Amino acid sequence: xxxxxxxxxxxxxxxxxxxxxxxxxxxxxxxxxxxxxxxxxxxxxxxxxxxxxxxxxxxxxxxxxxxxxxxxxxxxxxxxxxxxxxxxxxxxxxxxxxxxxxxxxxxxxxxxxxxxxxxxxxxxxxxxxxxxxxxxxxxxxxxxxxxxxxxxxxxxxxxxxxxxxxxxxxxxxxxxxxxxxxxxxxxxxxxxxxxxxxxxxxxxxxxxxxxxxxxxxxxxxxxxxxxxxxxxxxxxxxxxxxxxxxxxxxxxxxxxxxxxxxxxxxxxxxxxxxxxxxxxxxxxxxxxxxxxxxxxxxxxxxxxxxxxxxxxxxxx
Amino acid sequence: xxxxxxxxxxxxxxxxxxxxxxxxxxxxxxxxxxxxxxxxxxxxxxxxxxxxxxxxxxxxxxxxxxxxxxxxxxxxxxxxxxxxxxxxxxxxxxxxxxxxxxxxxxxxxxxxxxxxxxxxxxxxxxxxxxxxxxxxxxxxxxxxxxxxxxxxxxxxxxxxxxxxxxxxxxxxxxxxxxxxxxxxxxxxxxxxxxxxxxxxxxxxxxxxxxxxxxxxxxxxxxxxxxxxxxxxxxxxxxxxxxxxxxxxxxxxxxxxxxxxxxxxxxxxxxxxxxxxxxxxxxxxxxxxxxxxxxxxxxxxxxxxx
Numbered sequence: 001x002x003x004x005x006x007x008x009x010x011x012x013x014x015x016x017x018x019x020x021x022x023x024x025x026x027x028x029x030x031x032x033x034x035x036x037x038x039x040x041x042x043x044x045x046x047x048x049x050x051x052x053x054x055x056x057x058x059x060x061x062x063x064x065x066x067x068x069x070x071x072x073x074x075x076x077x078x079x080x081x082x083x084x085x086x087x088x089x090x091x092x093x094x095x096x097x098x099x100x101x102x103x104x105x106x107x108x109x110x111x112x113x114x115x116x117x118x119x120x121x122x123x124x125x126x127x128x129x130x131x132x133x134x135x136x137x138x139x140x141x142x143x144x145x146x147x148x149x150x151x152x153x154x155x156x157x158x159x160x161x162x163x164x165x166x167x168x169x170x171x172x173x174x175x176x177x178x179x180x181x182x183x184x185x186x187x188x189x190x191x192x193x194x195x196x197x198x199x200x201x202x203x204x205x206x207x208x209x210x211x212x213x214x215x216x217x218x219x220x221x222x223x224x225x226x227x228x229x230x231x232x233x234x235x236x237x238x239x240x241x242x243x244x245x246x247x248x249x250x251x252x253x254x255x256x257x258x259x260x261x262x263x264x265x266x267x268x269x270x271x272x273x274x275x276x277x278x279x280x281x282x283x284x285x286x287x288x289x290x291x292x293x294x295x296x297x298x299x300x301x302x303x304x305x306x307x308x309x310x311x312x313x314x315x316x
Numbered sequence: 317x318x319x320x321x322x323x324x325x326x327x328x329x330x331x332x333x334x335x336x337x338x339x340x341x342x343x344x345x346x347x348x349x350x351x352x353x354x355x356x357x358x359x360x361x362x363x364x365x366x367x368x369x370x371x372x373x374x375x376x377x378x379x380x381x382x383x384x385x386x387x388x389x390x391x392x393x394x395x396x397x398x399x400x401x402x403x404x405x406x407x408x409x410x411x412x413x414x415x416x417x418x419x420x421x422x423x424x425x426x427x428x429x430x431x432x433x434x435x436x437x438x439x440x441x442x443x444x445x446x447x448x449x450x451x452x453x454x455x456x457x458x459x460x461x462x463x464x465x466x467x468x469x470x471x472x473x474x475x476x477x478x479x480x481x482x483x484x485x486x487x488x489x490x491x492x493x494x495x496x497x498x499x500x501x502x503x504x505x506x507x508x509x510x511x512x513x514x515x516x517x518x519x520x521x522x523x524x525x526x527x528x529x530x531x532x533x534x535x536x537x538x539x540x541x542x543x544x545x546x547x548x549x550x551x552x553x554x555x556x557x558x559x560x561x562x563x564x565x566x567x568x569x570x571x572x573x574x575x576x577x578x579x580x581x582x583x584x585x586x587x588x589x590x591x592x593x594x595x596x597x598x599x600x601x602x603x604x605x606x607x608x609x610x611x612x613x614x615x616x617x618x619x620x621x
Contacts, residue, residue, distance in 0.1 A: 030523075030524065031443060031524060032443075034439070034443075034524060034525060035439040035442075035443040035445060037435075038435035038436055038438065038439035039435075039436045039439050039440065039445075039451075041432050041435075041436070042432045042433060042435075042436035042455075042495055042499060043436075043451075043455075045432060045488075045491065045492050045495060046455060046458050046492060046495060046496070048492075049470070049488060049489060049491075049492030049493075050458040050461060050466065050492060051458070052469075052473075053466055053469035053470050053473060054461070054465075054466070054469070056469040056472070056473065057465065057468060057469040060468075060469070060472075067471075067472065111358075115355070115358055118351050118354060118355050118358075119355065121351060122351075122352075122355075129355065129359065131604065131607060132359055132362075132363060133358075133359065133362055134603070134607075134610065135362075135363065135366055135600065136362060136365070136366070137614065138549065138596075138599050138600055138603040139366075139553075139596050139599070140552070140553035140555065140571055140595065140596070140599070141553070141555060142553075142555050142571040142572075142574055142575050143369075143574070143592040143595060143596055145575075146574065146575065146577075146578065146588055146592060147365055147368075147369050147588075147589070147592060148365065149578070150372070150585050150588065150589075151365060151368060155383070156380075156381045156382070156383050156385075158368055158385040161383060161384045161385035162385070164383075164384060165384055190362065190365065193362070194362070195614060198610060198611060198614065199611060199614075199615070199619065202611045202619070237619065240615070240618070240619060241615075241619075244615060244618075247460055250462075251460070251461075251462040251463065251464075253462070253463065253464045253556055254555040254556055257555075257559075257575075258575055272462055272464045272465075273464075275462075275464050275465060275468075276464050279464075279468050280560070285468065285472070288468055289468060289469070292462070292464070292465030292468060293465075295462050295465055296461060296462065296465055299460055299461065299462060300457070302460075303456075303457045303460045306460075307453050307456070307457070310618050310619075311449075313619075
């Protein structure tokens with residue numbers, strides 16, 4: 001048995017067992033060590049960079065610590081939490097976030113699924129079409145946000161220019177309260193419809209052909225086939241995609257930051273953006289931490305839901 | 317989204333695809349044409365912003381701001397692309413430095429995430445561990461934390477240890493941010509390699525580790541490469557950590573640098589467009605290379621075909 005294992009220089013547990021007496025037992029033991037040695041570094045990094053910061057935020061959320069004032073801040077128990085939960089400002093942002101998440105995810109799902117359905121019915125050029133449709137999804141939110149900001153500009157934006165040449169009225173896309181939120185939803189939909197499309201397409205192509213053939217022998221109508229074969233088979237996968245998008249939309253920060261900076265007024269301020277303002281512009285680190293922890297709780301609930309469906313999908 | 321419907325007509329007439337004749341039931345040919353037309357319109361709407369970005373990046377400034385917008389009759393210039401890389405006063409531009417920083421940060425963090433992720437993924441795939449499922453779900457759920465929330469304590473932590481505004485700070489957070497994805501994705505690839513290969517090798521006298529290195533690892537290379545490409549794209553595109561954890565021009569990566577272009581009173585949209593194109597091009601090329609793994613990639617390794 002040569003011990004040439006250059007991959008791991010710092011592993012002491014490897015010299016043992018040149019003569020294997022109770023072979024099964026010793027191998028199981030070294031398997032265990034190997035597993036620990038292989039997994040520990042990854043878990044340690046995650047603990048240091050994800051769990052520890054969250055625990056720190058949890059601690060800070062019970063204090064009135066401020067990042068600029070210095071000092072360690074004094075313990076205020078649940079004051080930050082009651083302040084956040086009873087704040088009318090926060091309620092407003094929660095409503096904005098809800099409208100945004102529901103609006104964007106519903107639009108993306110309907111559009112994404114429709115495109116996937118149309119593509120799945122084609123026999124030629126499917127690869128090319130799919131690739132083209134996927135481009136927006138791969139772009140950075142920075143690029144997407146900047147570029148739509150340019151296109152939606154009220155004076156020289158190309159969108160208004162086109163509306164003008166069609167003889168339609170100009171729209172203040174990003175500078176009117178309600179319109180700005182709608183624009184945000186529209187841009188997010190533009191970017192993430194391909195995501196739903198991609199996953200729906202994966203589901204649609206996995207539907208066995210013989211089911212359709214059997215249905216057409218029975219002279220089942222198109223709608224009947226869609227409702228009883230396509231939808232039930234694609235739905236579990238689609239649900240995963242929808243939940244995934246919902247979590248992502250709930251966390252969203254960069255697009256808001258670039259496209260509208262929360263404005264006009266506070267009409268496009270989502271919860272994420274508000275946390276940022278409280279933390280980095282108001283410097284109420286304690287309050288922002290409590291706010292953040294509450295958001296994390298929501299994300300954990302959503303993630304649990306997501307993972308549960310994922311688990312169910314994997315078991316089938 | 318009726319924005320660019322008028323573009324659909326001149327841009328691409330319905331292509332010459334022959335609709336499949338074997339469709340049973342339904343409206344047959346007419347319906348097929350309708351579907352193709354609908355797809356074409358949707359494709360044009362989805363792609364128009366990208367085309368407009370490319371077009372803007374090669375327009376003279378006065379054409380960029382032209383009202384009504386100029387679609388075809390504009391002066392072509394490569395000045396904006398020059399400005400991306402070369403400073404007007406000579407020497408390197410701030411943007412090109414930011415691009416190099418992005419290459420460094422995204423590259424190193426991807427390598428680190430792969431080095432940490434591959435062994436962990438293999439161990440999770442091969443060994444019976446206590447609460448394995450819970451561990452894996454915990455790992456994935458760290459990826460779903462809102463970045464704006466995580467960045468508050470990370471910021472304070474980095475301030476304590478002097479990692480604010482350093483490439484190392486960004487590399488560490490990006491590695492942690494890509495690790496869950498890397499583990500899930502590669503575990504899927506390891507699961508596809510039969511464990512019997514390793515068992516057979518061990519009967520031949522190899523240790524477990526050697527069996528992994530000599531027999532399983534070579535089979536994983538394409539999967540690892542695809543995973544690394546996704547990690548590279550995620551770090552390359554990342555914005556939230558970058559903007560809060562770095563500030564100086566020497567350290568800043570490309571996304572905050574490009575976003576910084578619109579900070580002033582006048583915005584040079586031609587330059588924004590050119591730098592966006594330069595920034596997005598490698599992503600699109602890489603994404604095309606890993607197109608077969610896109611479903612797994614964009615769902616963080618959770619959904620596989």
